Amino acid sequence: REVIDQSLAFGPWKCLATATVMWVSALWVHHHHRRTRRGLPPGPLGIPYFGNLFQLSTQPEVQLTQWAKKYGGLYSLKLGARDVMILTHPKIVKDLCVTRGNIYSSRMDWYIMGDVLLENRGVGATPYNDKWRLHRKVANSSLSLRALNNFNPIVDAEGTVFVHSLLHEGALGQTPVNPLLHCARFPMNSMLSIIFGWRTSGADDPLIRRAMAMGEDFSVITGMTQNAVDFLPLLKLFPLENVKRARKLKQEFFDCWGGMLKDLEVRIDDGEEIKDCLAKGLIELYKQKEMDWTDIVMFCTGIMLAGIETTAGSIAWLLSILSHHPEIQRKAQAELDAVVGRDRMPTLADMNDLQYIRAMLKEVLRFRNPFPQGIPHFTTEDDTYEGFHIPAKSVVMINVHGLHFDEERYPNADQFQPERFLHDRTNFTESANCADPMQRDQWSFGAGRRICAGMHLAEREMYLAISRALWAFDIVGLEGEMSDLDKFEGELPRSPVAFRVKFVPRDAKVAGIIDLAHAGSSAEAA
């Protein structure tokens, strides 16, 4: 009697549950068949409407890389309403993003980053159109190899300021230092000089914290895991916390970088002689009506965002990693002492002779790169590749993490081993442009027509910061307080969390040499 009662009570629920399971399964099968019918590359099954969205965690690159092992160098996902192509093989990245760059070079219509925050302007966020071409041309005019040579003295001087700050904040190796502010100030001052012909005068300048806060906010609210709305457009109907944050941040961009442009415009209008800088050129374009005010503010915003956190984070990762590896420091220092000696600091002229340092820079970008899922490209036309259909308006992700942790190309990929690049004498740009994609060192700078515009600058800054830090100091981790190499902040880009190390001068002459160079270089930097 009890059993009969129980089955009667459970019966309707069981029926309902069975019906639901059948309905979901039918939708699932239908969904799968639709994908196969469309001829898309293979990929994991998702659920109707949401696709694979819920299968990605807060570190999507881990799952993306696991799927690459199963589905290969090109597979597809459905993230909400979007078709997403994941590229995890060098040849496929080159074939699509470089060779077919006319189709694969746009940017998706991001809601928060594009519509709300940057108004789809700025070099990095603008879709592939004439506006982007103009923005990219202007960026290249200051960031190309030739243009950058004019800024060599400034970047060199900032490299000296960097080690000088570490030396003195660390009381000549006595006191631990959190190097993050200094790592940010170096690229920030280079960018300020290139854009506005101006720099911050000390690590306590409020602009440094302000720029870092803007960068951190941007990095958090624009990350993929924060933006389900880019894949589920219906979410736009709901009040989203990040939209409020983005509007506030946009205002901050206008106040800060827009304010600096305004000051410059007033000075130009007052007839002041202004030395050549990117912002001066932008104001000319604004006056000639080739760019509007939002264009030039977002141009500066985009360049400042692209150029600070990325490079700062890479320098900081390397300092953090080196504090775990005294044996790697010794190898780099042996090379530095042989090539440079102990009576002067390394300069840009030594870069080609410091092969171990160069290998370390490549290895840190492989090992802890700021954009493990790349910055997505977007297709503008239908395409067919290796028999697969790639529809127009597909999101195309270069799975940088998957490329960088491929054991076949990088044995012991989860270890930091500069030796793997010792044979490679190319600089970042030469390697990115090499004909055989299997020979490319790493993929941190993306690929094709949207490839990073700041590779030369990033390389010079990273080289000067690290070669000088290792020439001058032993980087010593603190007992019981070693940095955590697996924790990071933000998403677009990622940076290491705060840590402290000691910068211990390697010999008695170091402080004198740095102080002397600093006295000479601060005039140059100013």
Ligand code: HEM
């Ligand atoms: C370690 C440092 C850096 C890394 C890892 C990095 C990485 C990247 C990546 C992944 C992209 C997107 C590429 C693509 O879509 O395929 C990019 C674009 C860009 N980067 Fe960098 N970047 C770094 C430093 C810099 C610096 C110092 C600047 C100087 C201003 C800069 C300026 C830009 C610009 C303007 C773009 C947009 C290019 C476009 O969409 O046309 N980056 N960067």
